[in-house]
Amino acid sequence: MKLQVLHVSKQFDERVAALSDVSFSVGEGEFVSVIGPSGAGKTTLIRILNGSEPCDGGEVLLSGQHLESARGRKKAEIQKGVGTIYQDFALVENVSVLQNVLNAALPDMAFLPAVLGLFGRARRETAAALLARVGLADKLEEPVKNLSGGQKQRVAIARALMRRPEILLADEPVASLDPVTGRQILTLLRDLQQKDGLTIVMNSHNLALSKEFSDRLIGLNRGRLVYDGPVGEASAEVIDTIYAAAEEAQV
């Protein structure tokens, strides 16, 4: 198993549980979509999976290593195996595309070269090759702020791949893109999954796209896991249970 989530809980304030007792696992080379209404805890889950947020209970195992209980250097070591892309890209806007991708090489570098920005030829070539892979071979020196939204997400994907991640986490990767560009990005992700064997866990509020591109759905509702199964088995009824409760809660 690439990723095991065991009884993870998270509480932000006293009344509402962001996540309660969520357990699932993701196998090598799977493309899993986490779906659910807004406020279901999808983003919190991703933030726990990449170690940005501690959880109140439970454990996360990445390739068998305990992320949750790890601290400091050990934790950073495990985090190196996780690539994350975000809805708003989280790139450094006024720096070149290549530099943004190279940032992902920093954890492997000695302190002095890292501070001075001496990345070396090999890393630059790797970064350039990854940018070619995501279709940005001709934009290496372009400042990120000059790119379109879709291109920015491609840079973010290349940056995540630069880590040679065990798993790629995608937090609403196409929510701020137009439908056509969004499909292109998801096509790229599926291509990376099928050709390069990348394991992907994606948050999405777009059910149709999730069904089309991923193998498996995980349904969250108000912090609880309400569905975990193949896309094909998610009937209309199942979908209703994932989303219906939220409407109830809103009333």
Add this chain to the structure above:
Amino acid sequence: MTRAKTGLRLLPWLLLFVLFLAAVRFTGCSPALFWARRSHLSDVFVRMIPPDWAYFPRIFPLLWATVQMSVAGTVLGAFFALLAAPFCSANLKNPPPLRVGMRVLIQVLRSFPTLILALAATFLFGIGCFAGAVAITLYTFAIMTRLCYEDIETADTRPYLALCAMGASPGRAYFRAVLPEIASSYLANALYLLETNVRHSAILGYVGAGGIGLLLNEKISWKEYDRVGAILLALFAAVCLIEWISERLALLVRGEKTARPAAVRAILAALSLLFVLSLVTVGRPDFSRTSIQAVGSMFSGLVWPEWGFLVEGGSGGLPWLLLETVCIAFVGTVIGALLSLPLAVLGTSRLVPGPVALFFRLFVMALRSIPFLIYGIIFIRVAGPGAFTGVLTMAVCSIGLITKRFTEAIDSLDFRPYRALGAMGISPLLRVRYAVLPQLIPAFASAVLYRFDVNTREASVLGVVGAGGIGAPLIFAMNHYAWRRAGAITLGLILLVWLVDLISARLRGGRRR
């Protein structure tokens, strides 16, 4: 793509560092001396407290005269700039020779510090506020014209051309189609200049051009520090008030706040009343001591300067003095920038608790409200006459503007990449280096370069108080009617400012790429 390029990127920084060390040596900066004599600095401030409260009634008329000069000068200068700017813009219809002429005139005017303009004005219009107002008008005119035509050149001229094609005269087309587009930026710049001008006019009294400067100078030389404290406090209050008003107005101008039409009319009426009041009561020029010959020799000195002095070698020659001026400005700017960094961090409520941020903002504002020559006078007690005093003065004077710009940059920081790098297991230090600094450096660099530009001009009057640079010989020459020598120094100053301008524009352009 290659390693050589990475190495090359470090080279400019290294060069800058070497230049800085050379300039530090040249200006005779000595931290040890500063430390040894630090008590002379704290002394002055301690003796200002408590200020002489009873003295305030004496201050107000002069403070009003100072505000008056700056209001009248700013409004007039900004108004003339609006008329002159279309003749400087390359994208509007105007005769090219006129355009080149206007641009040269603006660049020449821009090279003069207000103090020198004021001194020249006193020779023409006699001692008093009128000369000061003229100086502020000219200074504002030069800066506003330049800002204005730069705005026009980036504006969309299609509506203008369309109106011209319909047979409207270029002048009318300019007012109908170009002005609306640059109006908000124009007003914001004018408001900003008003603030700066209040500080500038506070020192014009030094050369007899009216305002509070005369009194300040007198009290400092008589060592009546409690009264100096009172004057500085009044000045601080005035600057705060004007800054507050102009910030309010700037919000309105930029459309970030709206007001009812009645309120807008009331504000406009109040402002015009203030302007008219300032203009009417600014005092009459006194021509009794101006003669045609004096004016003639003044201008002929400018046109036909003392050429020999331009290339005179040695420590009394013009090249040496100019170099000293630039070095003072350079070292002062660098030290000021370094001091601004922590102050900027402590001044944003984004990074520190609100009350702390407020305290440091007020502190920086207080630093800013003291006119720069006063710092010169204070520092001279610590570092003695010479370039080191100039450096200290420039350093402290740079803090206000640079801190303000730094704070703005920090306030608009995007923390998402910082968090994204954190999720990859990158240490906080490297995260700052790669996700925070790249966002800040362009804004920092442009603030520092701009300040260097301003400092070069201000450093050229530091000599008035004995703080080194070209100012002392220039004012000496002017006061002794040695117009040909003054002309030579002026020419050197114009060339210097033009050169610095060119370099900083190039560096800023290079950053943008």
